[in-house]
Amino acid sequence: MNLPDDFVTKYQRLLGDEAPAFLASLTSTVNTAGYRVNPERKVPANLTTAKPVPYAQWGYYGAVKGRSLAHQSGAVYSQEPSAMFVGATAAPAKGERVLDLCAAPGGKTTHLASYLQGTGLLVTNEINRKRVRVLAENVERFGVANAVILNDSPDTLSPVFPDYFDKVLVDAPCSGEGMFRKDPAAMDYWSLAYVEDCVTRQREILTEAVKMVKPGGQLIYSTCTFAPEEDEQMMAWVLKTFPEFHLVPVEKSGGVVDARPEWADGNPELKKAARLFPHLLQGEGHFVAKLERTSAAEPTRPRGQAQLGTALSRDQRQLWQDFAQQVLGTEALPAGELVTVKDQLFAVPQDLPALKRAHVFRPGLHLGTFKKNRFEPAYALALASEPQRVNHTLAIDLDQWQKWVHGDTIALATAPAKGWYLLTCQQQPVGFGKVVGQTVKNFFPKGLRFTVYPEDLN
Numbered sequence: 001m002n003l004p005d006d007f008v009t010k011y012q013r014l015l016g017d018e019a020p021a022f023l024a025s026l027t028s029t030v031n032t033a034g035y036r037v038n039p040e041r042k043v044p045a046n047l048t049t050a051k052p053v054p055y056a057q058w059g060y061y062g063a064v065k066g067r068s069l070a071h072q073s074g075a076v077y078s079q080e081p082s083a084m085f086v087g088a089t090a091a092p093a094k095g096e097r098v099l100d101l102c103a104a105p106g107g108k109t110t111h112l113a114s115y116l117q118g119t120g121l122l123v124t125n126e127i128n129r130k131r132v133r134v135l136a137e138n139v140e141r142f143g144v145a146n147a148v149i150l151n152d153s154p155d156t157l158s159p160v161f162p163d164y165f166d167k168v169l170v171d172a173p174c175s176g177e178g179m180f181r182k183d184p185a186a187m188d189y190w191s192l193a194y195v196e197d198c199v200t201r202q203r204e205i206l207t208e209a210v211k212m213v214k215p216g217g218q219l220i221y222s223t224c225t226f227a228p229e230e231d232e233q234m235m236a237w238v239l240k241t242f243p244e245f246h247l248v249p250v251e252k253s254g255g256v257v258d259a260r261p262e263w264a265d266g267n268p269e270l271k272k273a274a275r276l277f278p279h280l281l282q283g284e285g286h287f288v289a290k291l292e293r294t295s296a297a298e299p300t301r302p303r304g305q306a307q308l309g310t311a312l313s314r315d316q317r318q319l320w321q322d323f324a325q326q327v328l329g330t331e332a333l334p335a336g337e338l339v340t341v342k343d344q345l346f347a348v349p350q351d352l353p354a355l356k357r358a359h360v361f362r363p364g365l366h367l368g369t370f371k372k373n374r375f376e377p378a379y380a381l382a383l384a385s386e387p388q389r390v391n392h393t394l395a396i397d398l399d400q401w402q403k404w405v406h407g408d409t410i411a412l413a414t415a416p417a418k419g420w421y422l423l424t425c426q427q428q429p430v431g432f433g434k435v436v437g438q439t440v441k442n443f444f445p446k447g448l449r450f451t452v453y454p455e456d457l458n
């Protein structure tokens with residue numbers, strides 16, 4: 001792997017004696033795979049015996065296969081260990097309102113959801129229309145029930161949520177230097193000029209993001225680049241441009257080090273931010289800063305209440321209630337206001353302001369679809385359900401699970417009562433299936449189906 005010449009020269013100048021170790025780490029073939037387990041699940045014991053990531057709750061070093069039961073059922077999320085430091089720094093408390101402004105594919109969002117444990121509100125936004133689909137898939141797979149997924153630009157969202165959030169995360173689009181080793185293609189579009197383009201975009205995003213932090217709330221800013229222009233210099237710019245914000249110390253451990261004030265305007269406050277260097281820890285390059293807004297200001301109250309769909313008709317309400325009572329049971333009822341969008345039923349988190357013209361990709365947890373005189377439960381509802389609390393569950397084995405994710409019907413040895421069941425495999429929820437006689441009809445989403453090969457099971 002050949003690093004760009006301008007890049008090498010720049011970091012030789014900035015890092016001096018440290019440069020050889022830094023540059024060597026970028027061309028090494030060390031494996032920095034990692035994953036986080038889902039605290040909302042009964043996580044299989046073999047996933048928690050790996051070496052833990054020292055600074056990230058639920059984080060472990062090692063790879064999890066994409067075609068595995070653990071992955072499909074949302075028991076784990078594959079995430080590079082340094083990226084886990086971002087969620088660990090944000091660490092929202094239960095009940096908080098949290099915005100993830102640049103969220104796809106959802107690594108940080110699912111981590112934030114683990115802290116919230118189904119409480120509070122998670123607004124997760126992705127500007128890109130293709131990437132927001134992947135975000136939604138990952139949010140649903142991880143069983144997140146209290147998220148609203150938006151697909152908009154920061155300047156559309158800031159008038160919707162003035163002074164609203166306890167925590168806003170800006171995991172900014174950046175020049176990606178920290179990913180050169182993991183994804184050498186990131187070098188193809190890198191140049192010194194590209195770093196400047198990123199700076200412009202980051203300033204635009206931050207200008208809107210600060211408006212959505214409530215007085216006393218926090219803004220977490222992160223990049224996966226080493227470029228001081230996008231890191232320390234960006235924070236120096238925020239401190240000067242938005243004096244109501246100050247940096248608060250990011251807790252550092254496991255090889256995470258102070259940011260470098262001398263790479264910006266020399267303000268010693270900048271040391272409070274953190275750098276993750278691949279020659280100092282087992283992970284890729286990252287920068288993370290935590291800013292707090294002074295609490296003196298009176299927050300502006302967002303206007304109105306969200307209208308994210310229409311109320312259910314009497315027939316629809318009856319169909320849902322029949323399903324919910326029989327199949328889910330009282331302990332597994334999802335929280336939130338029930339609304340329909342066309343024929344789709346959602347549970348919308350409460351207390352949302354009017355979203356005006358914001359483009360809503362998912363108004364909440366997808367519960368299912370009303371078909372002619374019947375209700376078909378959604379995959380998202382299945383993965384957000386705790387099997388121990390659900391009335392109708394049906395355990396399938398690993399062979400049957402392979403048929404399930406492939407889209408095949410499953411043959412049963414006996415004939416349980418006809419109807420919907422939450423299928424579980426090794427205690428993990430894997431979807432809703434419909435039992436008719438000795439057969440489970442397959443409702444695994446068509447777009448997500450896959451073939452499991454023998455090597456995926458080891």
Ligand SMILES: C[S@@+](CC[C@H](N)C(=O)[O-])C[C@H]1O[C@@H](n2cnc3c(N)ncnc32)[C@H](O)[C@@H]1O
Nearest residue numbers: 102103104105106107108127128171172173205
């Ligand atoms: C570093 S990635 C986010 C990774 C994500 N937080 C995760 O952990 O999986 C940055 C995201 O910002 C989005 N983005 C690009 N331009 C943007 C803009 N002008 N405003 C907001 N987001 C933008 C990109 O589409 C990309 O998905």
